[in-house]
Amino acid sequence: MIRVVLPVHLRTLAQVGGEVQLDVAGTPTQRSVLDALEASYPQLRGTTRDHVTRRRRPFIRFFACERDLSNESPDTPLPEEVAKGDEPLLVVGAMAGG
């Protein structure tokens, strides 16, 4: 079970109150976790990744285990603590704007 913490606006959009828990087959990666997230919550499609390029939106960050994973390849395995469900993957809106 993968735990994902969404920023408040995406929690509102997905109508979830806290952490999201997802079943992800195989070794979890950014891509597979986001695929699972969007499959469970279709209204989140396009909000963390561009619809066409599938790239991370510029003002979205992915953190876990006190590390910034934003610039990792989307197919890099997530840290073992995330894979085991001990730590969440944090989807964060970057500090930008006012």
Place this chain on the structure above:
Amino acid sequence: MSGVRVLVGTRKGAFVMTADGKRDQWDITGPHFGGWEIYHVKGSPADPDRLYASQSTGWFGQLIQRSDDGGKSWEPVGNEFAYEGVPGTHLWYDGTPHPWEFKRVWDLEPALDDPDTVYAGVEDAALFRSTDGGKSWQELSGLRTHPSASSWQLGAGGMCLHTVILDRANPGRMFIAISAAGAFRSDDAGKTWRPINHGLKSAQIPNPEAEVGHCVHRIAMHPDRPNKLFMQKHWDVMRSDDAGESWHEVSGNLPTDFGFPIDVHAHEPDTVFVVPIKSDSEHYPPDGKLRVYRSRTGGDDWQELTNGLPQRDCYVNVLRDAMAVDSLDSCGVYFGTTGGQVYCSSDSGDHWAAIARDLPSVLSVEVQTLA
């Protein structure tokens, strides 16, 4: 008793304002989608309870929200706006080719006769259509693939398709406007397009009378006079009497002919409203006085309307999509400001009162006249 529903999009959410026909007591709900930029909210002429809203932020991209109960509840619908084929390039600020990239939806225009059909004008400039209530969107690519498109250049606000006008009298005829490409018309429901900018003069482009490249800020049409169009251009207020085939200037005695919105009285097709703004770099009213100007003669002869509007120390702007009129017997006129005020006149502009004074910066104002 009949009434109105005013749909306000702001930098930080949407607001829905309702009143009876007197338009002096308002019920305001919102912010809907708090924290998101709401570029436009508009209701279907075919079903007034069907609303569409364009919701976006720099963080999370574009969403489209739909309401089937007049704005009491909303559901997100489709948000994938994919250009058809290879998008090609337009000109960047420095004059170099730049790939077309979808940024946001500026304008949502529900079809006149079908609540499930809605058009979306987007940045980078293109026109999309949904026929399933916003669940999916298809580009009407004949516009973006017009032979002139590679020469279109964005304005300071981005290269946005901000105006979509559907012509009830001529099915299949549509008008759109793009900053800074100009106005275009289709006579085949959006399949093919041609520029309609003859008569426009823009000193800010190399050929002031070029076929494309003009920064058209807004176009307005009275549904009973579909051949008569009014335009607020970057500078100049213009009129066409032949469905855009040619334009002539009607700025007349305006204190400045720069501005953004323009709209036409619901019952008087020759009565038009503008809000003069000092200049292209000074986006506020001249002399700190917020004044709507009304012409009852199709332009040229303008009367300032100030009753109830601030006449000192006012330095707000009124954006291109932030003016609307209702169709009650005594025509109501509405506009919103970048300072968060929404003003209403229930007597064609003679007297004004604020519906709200402290909203986030207003991006758009629409009004529905309810039976």
